[in-house]
Amino acid sequence: MDDEYLDAFEALIGDDEIPYSRDLNNRITMQRNKLDGYLFFDLWSSDVAGVADMSSLYPPQSLDMLRDLYIQVITAESDVLKQRCILYYLKKDFSEEAADEFCESTAFPATQKKLVDGIYALDRFDFETAMRNLTAPGVRLQFTEKMLLTLLQYSDNGPRYVRMLVFTSRPKLDSKNCKKLYLEALSRISVSSALEFVRTTTPIEDRAEYLQSMIGFCLSTGKPSSAYDIANLPLLDYEEAMILDYLMSKPDASAKNILLVRELHRGQAGAAREATGPMKNQISFGTKRTTQWAEMARKLKTNPAQIL
Structure with missing residues (x-):
């Protein structure tokens, strides 16, 4: 491994204690299983930064594995901002303070921070925090169908959150299943709104x-x-x-x-x-x-x- 990579990794970690205990790793793995085998982070890392095997890299089981994960991210064929998005997500596992310090030291854009905060919260079923960030101005959603399904399946306020997400962020409901998930949310809130949706958006x-x-x-x-x-x-x-x-x-x-x-x-x-x-x-x-x-x-x- 190049000394340059080693120095950059050491600078990223600093004096922080590595958080990936057996308990944390088990909780992350359990969340991945609930999400049909893929965290939003897994899919997003592949789509944004070209790290296609994140589900086998994260969570790391040791310091060496964390270092390997870091190398995978910074050597991926993506721009620096996209790489920093992944690293910011990882820093949140250390602490919110460590993540905030990373943002300040890298001049991390506010919109990207909102997006990562939302994905991180969604992966942990902290739905209120996820919605507050994912519906912020300028945040562009991905994996809409998986988001709607997760909210309806696991959140007590799922229908309301789904309607809020679609109304605020205007994602494309470009599959039949995606439309039906939104229709389910509307039907649980207002049958008249659901009927209007069917009339105006379905062939x-x-x-x-x-x-x-x-x-x-x-x-x-x-x-x-x-x-x-x-x-x-x-x-x-x-x-x-x-x-x-x-x-x-x-x-x-x-x-x-x-x-x-x-x-x-x-x-x-x-x-x-x-x-x-x-x-x-x-x-x-x-x-x-x-x-x-x-x-x-x-x-x-x-x-x-x-x-x-």
Whole structure:
């Protein structure tokens, strides 16, 4: 190894204690496993700095491995700023103070700092910090689909964070799965917003698929208001037909529940009363899965029109 590299590495580490204990390394590895085998740092290092095997280099198991990782970064075919982004991420493992000193000594740009801080926090499921940084002005997002999926899967505020991220940063939702993740977030927050998204951003040939997904996402929230929200959707005739065809083709209880709500919405109280017959026992259980329908069922026993 060239003396120049050794001196630069020693200068980077300084007097800081190497943080990569067995406990820290296990926690990083566990996070990688939760993220389907790749941290955001792994993907970002490959895309930004050309370090393609970061998942095998990080976290380092020893000082020698940390030195090898450093050499991989500074000899990669990328500019100095991109290399410093990777090194700043690593310095954050030492301490926030060490990372801040690195920024000051290298005149690290504020926007890049926000981006790295956001990725670092996202890899550790510190979602509030991640969102504060990733939605900052000038920060350009990558791996949008993985970000949306991670927020929905692991954050209690996932739907709200997803909407905030898309609204603020305007990333391209350029895959069907990416659109469906955003649709899921909207459906859990506001079914009317979800419907508007389907109408304005999805091709007509895929419209039925997205509408069906929207109904499924609304049901999955478990909110008591779900039935009322769906009942009051201002559907166009072709949208109504798409949704009813889908529900009538499904044998499960959730589909029957929605059919009931739509009959009430259309003023078909007799048909709704008839539809509740086979659902009586299921609704009366009041389980977590069916509580959103319990109040509706009680009202229906006395006056079906009350639900409208």
